[in-house]
Amino acid sequence: MSFMALMVVIVYEARWVYPEIQAYFSQTGNLTGQQLATRSRGYLQGAQQQLLGEQPFEADSIQTIRINLDLAYGLLDVEVYRQNYSCTAPSLQTINALSDRIYRGTVTSVDAASELLEPIDCLTRIEMSQLDLRGMAINAFSESTRRHNQVVTYSSMVIFALGLLFWVMHERQLRRAERATEQTLAWMERAMRDPLTGIGNRSALQQEVMAKEGTSLALILVDIDFFKQYNDSMGHPEGDQLLRCLASLLKDVLGEQATLYRLGGDEFAALLPCQNDSLLGDYCDRLTSGLRGADLQHPAHPDNKGVTLSIGAVRFDAREDAFPLAYSEADKALYRVKSAGRDGYEVSLKG
Numbered sequence: 066m067s068f069m070a071l072m073v074v075i076v077y078e079a080r081w082v083y084p085e086i087q088a089y090f091s092q093t094g095n096l097t098g099q100q101l102a103t104r105s106r107g108y109l110q111g112a113q114q115q116l117l118g119e120q121p122f123e124a125d126s127i128q129t130i131r132i133n134l135d136l137a138y139g140l141l142d143v144e145v146y147r148q149n150y151s152c153t154a155p156s157l158q159t160i161n162a163l164s165d166r167i168y169r170g171t172v173t174s175v176d177a178a179s180e181l182l183e184p185i186d187c188l189t190r191i192e193m194s195q196l197d198l199r200g201m202a203i204n205a206f207s208e209s210t211r212r213h214n215q216v217v218t219y220s221s222m223v224i225f226a227l228g229l230l231f232w233v234m235h236e237r238q239l240r241r242a243e244r245a246t247e248q249t250l251a252w253m254e255r256a257m258r259d260p261l262t263g264i265g266n267r268s269a270l271q272q273e274v275m276a277k278e279g280t281s282l283a284l285i286l287v288d289i290d291f292f293k294q295y296n297d298s299m300g301h302p303e304g305d306q307l308l309r310c311l312a313s314l315l316k317d318v319l320g321e322q323a324t325l326y327r328l329g330g331d332e333f334a335a336l337l338p339c340q341n342d343s344l345l346g347d348y349c350d351r352l353t354s355g356l357r358g359a360d361l362q363h364p365a366h367p368d369n370k371g372v373t374l375s376i377g378a379v380r381f382d383a384r385e386d387a388f389p390l391a392y393s394e395a396d397k398a399l400y401r402v403k404s405a406g407r408d409g410y411e412v413s414l415k416g
């Protein structure tokens with residue numbers, strides 16, 4: 066935007082200054098007006114000196130005087146002089162007539178020399194006038210150049226200020242957009258997390274399955290047995306603590322390659338790479354033995370055990386359409402474990 070403004074001003078200024086440059090050269094063209102008059106006067110004064118010099122004249126001298134007069138006539142016979150200086154026409158007449166009279170010998174040299182004073186005076190006035198015009202042209206040019214310099218300077222300052230302003234506005238807009246993107250990402254991140262345990266939620270699980278499309282995965286569903294009784298006997302905060310503790314236990318037991326999710330209440334899910342069903346059984350064994358090793362107390366367990374888990378697992382190829390079936394199979398397996406008395410796992414082979 067500011068660049069466009071800069072270009073517009075440069076083009077505008079170039080258009081503006083160009084006629085001034087033209088004017089300068091056309092004014093300097095008028096300088097030749099002064100030079101013509103000076104040369105013309107030089108020829109007249111040369112003729113005048115010759116007229117007042119040798120007496121009587123030789124034929125060559127007369128010829129030279131006439132050539133000087135003709136040259137002076139030619140340089141004075143300029144349209145601009147005729148238009149602007151009233152003494153031009155009479156002076157030309159005088160020079161012309163004098164050349165004839167000198168040729169015919171009808172004028173004395175002294176008279177001829179004095180008759181040339183009028184044209185010389187005329188030429189001197191033309192020179193002075195042309196000199197004044199030149200001065201005025203130079204003054205006008207330098208004044209307009211100074212004005213243009215001022216305009217260019219002020220324009221540059223305005224463009225610089227505008228550029229700065231646009232830059233600041235652009236930067237602010239950029240910061241705002243970055244902040245909004247960060248907030249959106251943070252919000253999306255939060256929306257995918259279970260606030261209690263810090264692991265992913267059900268949406269995150271589905272997204273992860275889609276992200277791993279084409280790979281072979283193990284889905285392990287884990288549910289705490291008699292968690293209601295645990296809550297009732299230990300209190301809700303202790304129940305929360307058990308949920309957090311279990312999340313960290315699952316992580317420790319299954320390792321870094323597992324991603325964990327809390328699906329709601331006391332139900333968790335783990336997603337791991339899994340090439341064969343026997344590996345699936347290994348994962349479940351690791352879970353049950355890890356839990357036993359942790360020896361978590363459950364004062365209200367109906368079977369007088371510590372905290373126990375019911376686990377249902379399935380292996381499946383990660384595809385969006387295959388996931389609901391796999392989930393359902395793992396859930397059914399978990400339900401069968403619950404029905405069979407809890408504290409165990411079942412691997413479904415229908416994934």
Ligand SMILES: Nc1nc2c(ncn2[C@@H]2O[C@H](COP(=O)(O)OP(=O)(O)OP(=O)(O)O)[C@@H](O)[C@H]2O)c(=O)[nH]1
Pocket residue numbers: 261288289290291292293294296300301302303304305308329330331403407
């Ligand atoms: N402390 C705590 N309790 C929760 C939370 N969410 C759900 N619950 C409790 O978890 C319990 C789940 O009860 P049930 O679905 O009957 O499960 P259960 O008691 O483990 O019974 P089984 O699964 O059949 O062994 C309920 O009492 C819920 O109030 C939570 O975020 N924190």
